[in-house]
Amino acid sequence: MDILVLIKQVPGTNKVEVDEKTGVLKRDGVDSKMNPYDLYALETALRIKQNKGGKISVLSMGPPQAESIIKEAYMMGADDGALLSDRKFAGADVLATSYTLSQGIKKIGKADLIICGKQTTDGDTAQVGPEIAEFLGIPHVANVRKIIEIKEKSIVVEMDMPETVEIVDIKFPCLITVEKDIFQPRLPSYKKKLETKDREIKVFSLKDFDDKNEKKYGLNGSPTQVERIFPPSVNNDKEIWQGNSDELTEKLYKKLKDLKFIQ
Amino acid sequence: MAHLKVNQEKITDKEQLIKICPFGAIEEINGKIEIGAACKMCRLCVKKGPAGAIEYVEEDIPQIDKNKWKGICVYVDHVEGNIHPVTFELIGKARELASKINHPVYAVFIGENIKDKAEEILHYGVDEVFLYDNKELVDFRIEPYTACFEDFINKIKPSIILVGATTVGRSLAPRVAARFRTGLTADCTVLDVKENTDLVQIRPAFGGNIMAQINTPNTRPQLATVRYKVMSAPQRNDEKSGKITLMDIEKEKLNSNIEVISVTKKEKEVSISDAEVIIACGRGVKSQKDFEMIKELCDLIGAQIAVTRPLIEAGWADAKRQIGLSGRTVKPKLIITCGISGAVQFTAGMRGSDCIIAINKDEKAPIFNVAHYGIVGDLYEVLPRLIEKIKVSKGA
Amino acid sequence: MNYKVIDNNDIEILKSICPDRVYTGEEISEDFSHDELGGVKRMPDVLVEVLSTEEVSKIMKYAFENNIPVVARGSGTGLVGSSVPLHGGIMINLTKMNRILELDEENLTLTVEPGVLLMEIGKFVEEHDLFYPPDPGEKSATIGGNINTNAGGMRAVKYGVTRDYVRGLEVVLPNGEILNVGGKVVKNSSGYSIKDLICGSEGTLGIVTKAILKLLPLPKKAVSLLVPFPNLNKAIGTVPKIIKSKSIPTAIEFMEREVILSAEEFLGKKFPDNSADAYLLLTFDGNSTQEVEAAYEKVANICLEEGALDVYISDTDERKESIWSARGAFLEAIKASTTEMDECDVVVPRNKVAEFVEYTHKLQEEFNIRIRSFGHAGDGNLHIYVLKDDLTEDVWKKKLNDVFDCMYKKSRELNGLVSGEHGIGFAKKPYLFEQYSEEYITLMKNIKLAFDPKNILNPGKVCQ
Numbered sequence A: 001m002d003i004l005v006l007i008k009q010v011p012g013t014n015k016v017e018v019d020e021k022t023g024v025l026k027r028d029g030v031d032s033k034m035n036p037y038d039l040y041a042l043e044t045a046l047r048i049k050q051n052k053g054g055k056i057s058v059l060s061m062g063p064p065q066a067e068s069i070i071k072e073a074y075m076m077g078a079d080d081g082a083l084l085s086d087r088k089f090a091g092a093d094v095l096a097t098s099y100t101l102s103q104g105i106k107k108i109g110k111a112d113l114i115i116c117g118k119q120t121t122d123g124d125t126a127q128v129g130p131e132i133a134e135f136l137g138i139p140h141v142a143n144v145r146k147i148i149e150i151k152e153k154s155i156v157v158e159m160d161m162p163e164t165v166e167i168v169d170i171k172f173p174c175l176i177t178v179e180k181d182i183f184q185p186r187l188p189s190y191k192k193k194l195e196t197k198d199r200e201i202k203v204f205s206l207k208d209f210d211d212k213n214e215k216k217y218g219l220n221g222s223p224t225q226v227e228r229i230f231p232p233s234v235n236n237d238k239e240i241w242q243g244n245s246d247e248l249t250e251k252l253y254k255k256l257k258d259l260k261f262i263q
Numbered sequence B: 001m002a003h004l005k006v007n008q009e010k011i012t013d014k015e016q017l018i019k020i021c022p023f024g025a026i027e028e029i030n031g032k033i034e035i036g037a038a039c040k041m042c043r044l045c046v047k048k049g050p051a052g053a054i055e056y057v058e059e060d061i062p063q064i065d066k067n068k069w070k071g072i073c074v075y076v077d078h079v080e081g082n083i084h085p086v087t088f089e090l091i092g093k094a095r096e097l098a099s100k101i102n103h104p105v106y107a108v109f110i111g112e113n114i115k116d117k118a119e120e121i122l123h124y125g126v127d128e129v130f131l132y133d134n135k136e137l138v139d140f141r142i143e144p145y146t147a148c149f150e151d152f153i154n155k156i157k158p159s160i161i162l163v164g165a166t167t168v169g170r171s172l173a174p175r176v177a178a179r180f181r182t183g184l185t186a187d188c189t190v191l192d193v194k195e196n197t198d199l200v201q202i203r204p205a206f207g208g209n210i211m212a213q214i215n216t217p218n219t220r221p222q223l224a225t226v227r228y229k230v231m232s233a234p235q236r237n238d239e240k241s242g243k244i245t246l247m248d249i250e251k252e253k254l255n256s257n258i259e260v261i262s263v264t265k266k267e268k269e270v271s272i273s274d275a276e277v278i279i280a281c282g283r284g285v286k287s288q289k290d291f292e293m294i295k296e297l298c299d300l301i302g303a304q305i306a307v308t309r310p311l312i313e314a315g316w317a318d319a320k321r322q323i324g325l326s327g328r329t330v331k332p333k334l335i336i337t338c339g340i341s342g343a344v345q346f347t348a349g350m351r352g353s354d355c356i357i358a359i360n361k362d363e364k365a366p367i368f369n370v371a372h373y374g375i376v377g378d379l380y381e382v383l384p385r386l387i388e389k390i391k392v393s394k395g396a
Numbered sequence C: 001m002n003y004k005v006i007d008n009n010d011i012e013i014l015k016s017i018c019p020d021r022v023y024t025g026e027e028i029s030e031d032f033s034h035d036e037l038g039g040v041k042r043m044p045d046v047l048v049e050v051l052s053t054e055e056v057s058k059i060m061k062y063a064f065e066n067n068i069p070v071v072a073r074g075s076g077t078g079l080v081g082s083s084v085p086l087h088g089g090i091m092i093n094l095t096k097m098n099r100i101l102e103l104d105e106e107n108l109t110l111t112v113e114p115g116v117l118l119m120e121i122g123k124f125v126e127e128h129d130l131f132y133p134p135d136p137g138e139k140s141a142t143i144g145g146n147i148n149t150n151a152g153g154m155r156a157v158k159y160g161v162t163r164d165y166v167r168g169l170e171v172v173l174p175n176g177e178i179l180n181v182g183g184k185v186v187k188n189s190s191g192y193s194i195k196d197l198i199c200g201s202e203g204t205l206g207i208v209t210k211a212i213l214k215l216l217p218l219p220k221k222a223v224s225l226l227v228p229f230p231n232l233n234k235a236i237g238t239v240p241k242i243i244k245s246k247s248i249p250t251a252i253e254f255m256e257r258e259v260i261l262s263a264e265e266f267l268g269k270k271f272p273d274n275s276a277d278a279y280l281l282l283t284f285d286g287n288s289t290q291e292v293e294a295a296y297e298k299v300a301n302i303c304l305e306e307g308a309l310d311v312y313i314s315d316t317d318e319r320k321e322s323i324w325s326a327r328g329a330f331l332e333a334i335k336a337s338t339t340e341m342d343e344c345d346v347v348v349p350r351n352k353v354a355e356f357v358e359y360t361h362k363l364q365e366e367f368n369i370r371i372r373s374f375g376h377a378g379d380g381n382l383h384i385y386v387l388k389d390d391l392t393e394d395v396w397k398k399k400l401n402d403v404f405d406c407m408y409k410k411s412r413e414l415n416g417l418v419s420g421e422h423g424i425g426f427a428k429k430p431y432l433f434e435q436y437s438e439e440y441i442t443l444m445k446n447i448k449l450a451f452d453p454k455n456i457l458n459p460g461k462v463c464q
Helices: A036-052 A064-076 A094-108 A128-136 A190-195 A245-258 B014-020 B044-048 B086-101 B115-124 B142-156 B167-179 B288-301 B309-313 B379-393 C008-017 C053-066 C118-127 C143-149 C194-198 C232-244 C257-267 C289-305 C317-336 C350-367 C393-413 C429-435 C438-451
Strands: A002-007 A009-011 A016-018 A025-027 A032-034 A055-061 A080-084 A113-117 A140-150 A154-160 A164-171 A174-178 A202-204 A225-230 A239-241 B002-006 B026-029 B032-035 B054-058 B072-075 B105-111 B128-133 B160-164 B190-193 B199-205 B210-215 B222-226 B243-246 B258-265 B277-281 B304-307 B334-338 B355-360 B373-376 C022-024 C046-049 C070-073 C090-093 C100-104 C109-112 C166-172 C178-182 C207-214 C221-229 C251-256 C278-286 C312-314 C341-344 C371-376 C381-387
Touching: A002 A036, A002 A064, A002 A094, A002 A128, A009 A064, A032 A036, A032 A064, A036 A055, A036 A064, A036 A113, A036 A140, A036 A174, A055 A064, A055 A094, A064 A080, A064 A190, A080 A094, A094 A128, A094 A202, A094 B167, A113 A128, A128 A140, A128 A174, A128 B142, A128 B167, A140 A164, A140 B167, A154 A174, A164 A174, A190 C289, A190 C312, A239 A245, A245 B373, A245 B379, B002 B032, B014 B026, B014 B032, B014 B044, B044 B054, B072 B086, B072 B142, B072 B167, B086 B105, B086 B115, B086 B160, B086 B190, B086 B222, B105 B115, B105 B142, B115 B128, B115 B243, B128 B142, B142 B167, B160 B167, B167 B222, B199 B222, B277 B288, B288 B304, B288 B379, B304 B309, B355 B379, C008 C022, C008 C046, C008 C053, C053 C070, C053 C090, C053 C166, C053 C207, C100 C118, C109 C118, C118 C143, C143 C207, C166 C194, C178 C194, C221 C232, C221 C289, C221 C317, C232 C251, C232 C278, C232 C289, C232 C350, C251 C257, C251 C317, C257 C278, C257 C317, C257 C371, C278 C289, C312 C317, C317 C371, C317 C381, C341 C393, C350 C371, C350 C381, C350 C393, C381 C393, C393 C429
Parallel strands: A002 A055, A002 A113, A055 A080, A080 A202, A113 A174, A140 A174, A239 B373, B072 B105, B072 B160, B105 B128, B128 B243, B160 B222, B277 B304, B277 B334, B334 B355, B355 B373, C046 C090, C070 C090
Antiparallel strands: A009 A032, A016 A025, A140 A154, A154 A164, A164 B258, A225 B210, B002 B054, B026 B032, B190 B199, B199 B210, C022 C046, C100 C109, C109 C207, C166 C178, C166 C207, C221 C278, C221 C312, C251 C278, C251 C371, C341 C381, C371 C381
C-alpha cells in the first residue's frame, strides 16, 4: 500500500510580533522545523506500515531549504520524498497551496492513502487537506483520532466530532487529516540518519506539472489577499472585586455570561 | 495579476534589503537580488526597502461582476437534525452584514428529515431557508454534502457564505471553496463588509501572535468559518419570518465512498490539558462534600475539575487532575480557581490561561497577582448562589 | 539548649520591626511546619515576612540578645528538613524579598534578593541573551535556598553547581551584623572564603539577604539525545566513555522503563519511546547547529558502539517538551504511585554509578521493597526512592532504616558522599556522622560556633 504524508516547514517558534509603529513583522532567528502537527501524520503512516507493510512517501512545498524536513522524515522512517519548489509558487494562499500540492501528488503518482496533520502552526487554517482532496476528486475524513482497521480496499477510522464519535469506512484512494495525539510521534533516529544520508530528494517545479498555467499558482492563483497585519489586543484586565456575596455572585455571573461561558 | 519586480540598480544596500524580509525570501544569486519561493507577498520589502528597489506590479485582470452575487448565507451545522448553536450566532452576524449592503439572509440546511427543524430557523430572522432533505444525507459525508452545497451556490449565487468552524464546517467549507476556486478564511474573529460586498475578514495568525485582515477581492462566493462562541446569538423571535424552499438534487450526485458505521455519544471525560474550561480547587475547599458542589458547577458550565496537590493527598481526586509545575500544564479559555492561594508551583501550571477568575477570602493571596478578575470573598457564599442563578436561567 | 519562649512582648517588638507582617498561631499556614519530604514537622511560634536586609538584621539582633531560635525559609521545597524550626521560635520568611536588583552586563553578574525564584532568574537572564547554568529540578525554589543547599541540578556535568556561580553575598550574621563577602570580582584569594562556607550551610551560619550571581552568554542551540539501551548496566556503563571522549554534554541523565511508565500514567502523555529497559538522556548546547551536531555525533557513535539500540534526536521545542516534561514529573509520578517514600541523594564517583544502581536492584529483592531511581549519571549524583506501598508503619520504618543503612554503607565503600545536592538538614545527619571522622565533625561544630556563639540560627541541623 502506498501512503503519502504531506509535510510543511514552519518557523521554529511562534514568537512573532508586529512592530506597532512600522507594521513590520519581528521574528527572531530563521530557525525552522517540521510542522509539529505533521509529525502525527507521519507517525500514523509509520504505524500503518509497521502493521500492513507498504511504502511511505512525503511531499512538501517550500523553498529549497525545506529539504531538511524531508531528510528528517527519512530519519523517522519515510521511504521516499519530494519537494515542490518554485518562486512562482510564492505568496500562495490556501487555495493555491492546495492546488500546487495536488499537482505535485499527480506528478509523483497517486497514493492509496494521503495523510495530513490537523493544521500548521504558522497558518493554522486546517483547510489544505480537504482542498487537496477536492482537487484530486477523492473523499476525505478530517479530525481522525484513531485508526481502527486497514482493509483491502478501505480504511476504517474514528472521527472526532464535538459531541459524538463517528466510525467511518472510507474507500481508497482517500485523504485523512489526523488529530494531535493519535500516536506519540517517534523521534528522528541517528541510525537512520546515517543510513539515509545519500537518499535522493526529488525536486519539482512548475514546468514539471501537467497544469502549467501560471495564473493558478502562487499569488496569482490566490483568491484571498492579506490587506494588513496588526498586533492582537491582549486581555490586560485586572479587576479585584469586593463586596457582599450577592454582589460578587452577580458580577461573576455577568462576567461568565459576557464571556459566553454561560448561555 | 500581481508580482514583485526587482530593480537592481535602485538597491543601495543588499544586506539591509535581505534583512527586511521576515521570511528569508530575498536572496542574492550571482550578485543579483532575487525573490525566492519563501515569499509570502507581505510586501514589506516594497514599503521598507530603498525607494523603487522592489516594485509591486499589478497586472490588469478581468474583474468579475459582483452584482451577480447576492445574499449572505449561513450553513446550518447539525448532527442528526440537532442544530449547533454556532448557526444562530452566524445568522446574527449575517443579518448585521446584510443590512449594510441590503442583501437577503439565507440558510442552507442539508440532512434527512429536517423540515421541522428548519422551522426553528425562521425564528431568527432569515429570509429563506434552502432545504436539502434526502435519505442519502442522513449522516454527514463529504461528497453528497459538497454536491448539495454546489447545487445551492449555482442556483442562488450568494455573495458571502458563513460556516461554523466545527468538525463538519472545517471539512465542508474548504471542499466547497476549492470546487469554486474561491477564497476561504478560517477562524475569523471579526467580520465586516465593504460597500462593494467584499467581506472584511480578521483572523489570528502565528498562534494568535498577530492578527491579519484578509479579503477576497475578485472571486465569489466568499467563504469564512467562525468558531463557536465568537459571535453573539440574536434573540429568538416569537414570530416566524421568511420561508422554506425545498431543493431538488439528482440522486446520482449523492454517491459517496464513505460509509458511516456508527455514531456514538462521546464520553464526557476530557483530560484537563485539553479542557476549555476548568474549575480548580485548592485547600480552601474544606470537605469532600463541598467538592461535590464544585463538581455540580462544573457540569452546569461544562468545565473540568482540577486540583492542587493537597487535594490529591486527601484522596479526593486523581493525580491526573493536578495542575502545577510538577503536575499538568493547562491553558484553558477560562479557569476559575476556588480557595487556591496561588503558590508558584500552581500558577506556573496555569498562568497561560486566557481568562483567570480567582475566588479567595484572603485579599493578599498571591493568586490575585495572576488573576484577570479577582473575587475577594467566600467561595461557600458565592458558589451556591452562582449555581442557583445558573439553574434558574437554564429554566430548570 | 534553653531558649527563651516567645511571649507577647516579643511579638509586639517584631511587629514594630515588620508592621502587618507578623503571624502567630492559627494565622500561620500548616505549610510552614515542614518542607517537601522531610518527615519532620514543627510549627514556628511566630512567622515574620521580611522585606529588607535591615529588617532581618533587627530581628537577628533582638533574637540574639534574647536567645530566641531563628530559622530562615524560602519556598520550602527542601527535602531533608533544613528549614523546619525544630525548636520553634521565629521563622523568617524571605520569599517577599524577591526583587532582581541589578543586571550588570559589563561584569556579567546578576544581583538578586534571596526570595527570587530559580525559574524567574532563568527567564529574566534569557531575555538578555544570558544564562544562569545551575538547573536543579525544582524550579520554584528560591535562589536563597539554592545557595544554602549548594543545589546542583542536571547541567552540573558541564557547568558545575550553584557555588560556582555565586560571586558575592550579603549575609546577616546570627548577632544581627551585616557582612559582605566576595563581590563582583572574578578572582579572589583574599583570605578564607567565607562565601564558599555560606554556600551549602543550610541556613546555619547566616541569612543570605543578597547574592551576586555569575552569568554566562546564552548558548543559542541545544539538542537532547534519548538513547535506548537493552539494560541499565550498558547504559550507565557508557557514561565514563562519554566523559572520556571530551565532548562534554551539559547533562547526562539515566532513567529506567518503570519510571517512564509511571510518568506516562501520571501525565497522561506518552513518552516518545518506551520500548527499551533503560535510557540515557544527554543534552548538548552550543552556538550553532553545526557545533552541536559535531559534538553529539561523536557521542552518538560511542553510544552505538557500546550497544545502544539507537540514538534519538530531540531538536525542537515540542520534542524537548515531550521528553523533559516527563523527566520533570518523575518525582511526582513515583510519589503518586505509592503511599509514602523516602529518598537517598548520595553522590559517588562517576564510574561507580552503575555499580551503585545495580546494588539497589539487589536491595529491592533482598528486602522485598520497591526501589526506584533516576538521576544524574553524568555527575554521579543518584536519587533513589524507597517506597512504602502497602507496608505497615512498623515494617516500613524498619525496612527503610535497613535499606538506607545498606545504601550509605555502599556509598562509603565506593568513596561516595552522603548528599549530592539536597543537603543534610535534619534527616541525613546520622549518615553524615557515620561518614565523617570525629575531627571533621568537631571542625564543623567549631565553625558553627564561630558564626553563632549562642547557637540560635537553625539549631539542630547539619553537624549538631
